[in-house]
Amino acid sequence: MITLGIETSCDETSVALLSDQGIIANKVYSQLEHAAYGGVVPEVASRAHLEKIDRLAAGVLDEASLPIDRIDLIAVTDSPGLAGALLIGISFALGLHVRHSIPVCGINHLEGHICAILLEYPDIGFPFLAIVASGGHTAIYRVDDIGTYACLGQTVDDAAGEAFDKAGKMLGFPYPAGRTIEEEAQRAGSAAGPSFPVARMPGAPGNFSFSGLKTALKYYLNGKDADAVRAERPAICRAFQEAVVTSIVNNCADAAEKTGIGRLALCGGVACNGRLREALRQRLGSQVYFPRPSLCTDNGAMIACAGVNRFNRAMLRAPRMDPGGTL
Ligand SMILES: Nc1ncnc2c1ncn2[C@@H]1O[C@H](COP(=O)(O)OP(=O)(O)OP(=O)(O)O)[C@@H](O)[C@H]1O
Ligand SMILES: [Mg+2]
Structure with missing residues (x-):
């Protein structure tokens, strides 16, 4: 089965082709247009998606030497994200559907981030825990199967990636700043320096808060x-x-201890962070899995993977990714 995955929820335009054997092609255009503004400008994002999406789609078909009628399914991110940006991907998918009669499956972007782990470890096995740490979200899920996610805790204010980006702005780094902060931190060696507070949430220990940390840096x-x-x-x-x-x-x-589930998938853009990968493995052991960095940040392959898994299970209703209670 050949699936075309389309992702346009924020500032990456991406189109990928996935077969039963794995990724055939995965093209990503990261919109540099936003750097001048210090953050994503929705209207600029929509226009950039519109300018790039057809060339990316043609590019993956070209790279795979596949005619469009070999595609069995189109999976497209339909939420959450910037409305205008999502609309470009959805309209493009529906255009292909109308012209070529290919079925279309709408995918929740966070489900896509979680499914990236299946591209690397198809046999990871259910249930597993997944932490999605990205530019707009930070949440831990118990994943009992594709489409069955229980949110065990999430941020009550900033996302982890957003915290990195806002800290970067205060420190004079360009947007997005997560990778630059990691590289700069590696230069610190053992030099003395400040320490910043780590929030614990009384009454809802599975939740996260990063706004106090941001304020501590500001002060x-x-x-x-x-x-x-x-x-x-x-x-x-x-x-x-x-x-x-x-x-x-x-x-x-805490989530591993309370659920008794030792397998953990680290997903979303912040999962690129080497120190986070190392610290999670130190604390939780070898059952911590993460996708390669290009599959942690937004990409069409993870959307295709979620799509084909949902299609195979005849699950066409969007999953609930909101809290089903905190730990
Ligand atoms: N090495 C790194 N260390 C820390 N953060 C990183 C690193 N690399 C990327 N990031 C952060 O990852 C985020 C981008 O991830 P991603 O593309 O998954 O987010 P998004 O799609 O914008 O948000 P969401 O998935 O919540 O809609 C940015 O905030 C960026 O700073
Ligand atoms: Mg994302």
Whole structure:
């Protein structure tokens, strides 16, 4: 079965082709247009998707040397995301459906992030825990099967990736800043530096909060001159990254203990972070799985994977990804 996956929920335009044997082609255009604004501008995102999507689709078919009538299913992100950006991908998918009579399956973007793990570890086995840590979401799910997700906790304010990006802005890094903060933190070595608070949520210990951490960084930087901040930036990045990592590791360890499920998939853009991968493995052991970085950030292959799995199970209703209670 050949599935075309389409992703346009935010600032990556991506189209992929997936067969039963794995990814045939996966093309991603990361919109650099937003860097000048320090964050994603919805209208700019929609226009950029519109300009790129047909060329990306033609590109994957070309790379795979497949005619369009070999596609059995189109999977397209239909929520959550920027309305105008989603509309470009959905309209493109429906256009192909009308012209070529290929069935279309709408996919929840977070389900896509979780399904990225199946591209790397198809035999991971259910149930497993999945932490989705991305630019707009941070949540832990118990995954009993494709389409059956219980949200065990989620952020009550900023997402982990958003916290990295906003910290980066305060430190003078371009958007998005997660990777730059990781690279800068590696330069700190064992130099002395600040430490920042890790929020624990009384009454809802599975939840996350990153806004206090952001405020702590803001107060730490207040009154310091730019040269002093630049000199101290590696140690500040190390401390900031450590606070985010500790929060995620603590909640994943709690979830593993309370559910008795040891297998954990780390998904979403923040899953690219090497320190987070290392710390989770140190705390939870070898049953921590993560996709390669290009499958952690937004991509069409993860959407195709979710689509084909839902199609094979005849599950065409969108899953509930909102909280079913906290730990
Ligand atoms: N090495 C890294 N360390 C920390 N954060 C990272 C790293 N690489 C990428 N990120 C962060 O990942 C985020 C992008 O991930 P992703 O593409 O999954 O988010 P999104 O699609 O914008 O949000 P969502 O999936 O919630 O809709 C950005 O916030 C970015 O800073
Ligand atoms: Mg995403």
